[in-house]
Amino acid sequence: xxxxxxxxxxxxxxxxxxxxxxxxxxxxxxxxxxxxxxxxxxxxxxxxxxxxxxxxxxxxxxxxxxxxxxxxxxxxxxxxxxxxxxxxxxxxxxxxxxxxxxxxxxxxxxxxxxxxxxxxxxxxxxxxxxxxxxxxxxxxxxxxxxxxxxxxxxxxxxxxxxxxxxxxxxxxxxxxxxxxxxxxxxxxxxxxxxxxxxxxxxxxxxxxxxxxxxxxxxxxxxxxxxxxxxxxxxxxxxxxxxxxxxxxxxxxxxxxxx
Numbered sequence: 512x513x514x515x516x517x518x519x520x521x522x523x524x525x526x527x528x529x530x531x532x533x534x535x536x537x538x539x540x541x542x543x544x545x546x547x548x549x550x551x552x553x554x555x556x557x558x559x560x561x562x563x564x565x566x567x568x569x570x571x572x573x574x575x576x577x578x579x580x581x582x583x584x585x586x587x588x589x590x591x592x593x594x595x596x597x598x599x600x601x602x603x604x605x606x607x608x609x610x611x612x613x614x615x616x617x618x619x620x621x622x623x624x625x626x627x628x629x630x631x632x633x634x635x636x637x638x639x640x641x642x643x644x645x646x647x648x649x650x651x652x653x654x655x656x657x658x659x660x661x662x663x664x665x666x667x668x669x670x671x672x673x674x675x676x677x678x679x680x681x682x683x684x685x686x687x688x689x690x691x692x693x694x695x696x697x698x699x700x701x702x703x704x705x706x707x708x709x710x711x712x713x714x715x716x717x718x719x720x721x722x723x724x725x726x727x728x729x730x731x732x733x734x735x736x737x738x739x740x741x742x743x744x745x746x747x748x749x750x751x752x753x754x755x756x757x758x759x760x761x762x763x764x765x766x767x768x769x
Contacts, residue, residue: 514526514737517546523767524628524763528740529743529759530757530758531717531748531755534753535757538569541559541759543558547583557579558715560622563618567612570608574619579604601689620690620691621689624642625637633701635699641685645710645711646709656700659686662676662681662684663686708767710764716756720756721747736762
C-alpha cells in the first residue's frame with residue numbers, strides 16, 4: 512500500500528493504493544500513484560488488471576505501469592495535452608503487450624484505467640475494459656466510467672438490468688482491452704474541477720463487483736483514503752466468500768487544509 516499527501520494553496524491531495532491477491536494463485540493486477548517530479552499537485556493514478564496464462568496477465572499489467580512511468584517522466588503539465596498522454600498510454604502499452612504475445616506462448620491482455628490530476632484540480636481519465644473510475648462529491652456519486660463489456664452493452668440496449676448483469680453468465684466477457692486483436696477503445700472522461708471533499712476512485716472488477724456506488728461513497732466519505740482502501744478490500748474479501756478475484760484500487764481525495 513502506498514500513500515501520497517501533497518499540500519498546495521488552500522487544499523491538500525491525499526491518496527492511497529490498495530491490493531490483494533484474493534483467492535487466485537497469481538496477482539495479475541498492478542496499480543501505482545505517480546507524483547510529477549517538477550510540478551507539485553500533478554498526480555497520475557494508473558491501474559491494470561492483467562489476463563492470460565500463469566504469468567501472461569502480470570506481464571501485461573506490468574507493461575501498462577512501465578509505459579505510464581516512462582510517459583509521465585516526459586510530460587509537461589504546462590505545455591502538453593493531458594488527453595494525448597492518456598491516449599498514448601493506452602496505445603503504447605497495447606503495442607508492447609502484443610509484442611510480448613509474439614515472443615511467448617501466452618496470450619497477455621489487460622484492462623487499464625488512468626487518471627491525471629493537475630494543480631488546477633482538473634482531472635482527465637481514460638479506460639479500456641472493465642476497470643472503473645468513480646468520481647464522488649462527498650458520498651454522492653457524480654459519475655462512473657462505462658465498462659467495455661458484453662453485459663454493459665446489454666444494459667445499454669435495455670435487455671438486462673444492472674442487477675441482472677452481476678449474475679449474468681457472460682459478465683466477465685470484455686468487448687475492449689489491451690493486447691486483443693482489435694485496437695482498444697480510447698474512452699476519455701473529464702472532471703472540470705475537483706472540489707474540496709471530492710474523491711476519485713479507480714479499481715478493478717475484483718473490488719467494484721461487491722459494492723453498490725452508494726456503499727462505495729459512504730466508505731470513501733467517512734474515512735481517510737488509506738483507511739477507506741483497507742476497509743473496502745477487507746469487505747470485498749468477506750463478500751467473495753473464498754472465490755474472490757485479485758483486488759486493486761487507488762483512491763485520491765481533495766481535502767481542506769486544517
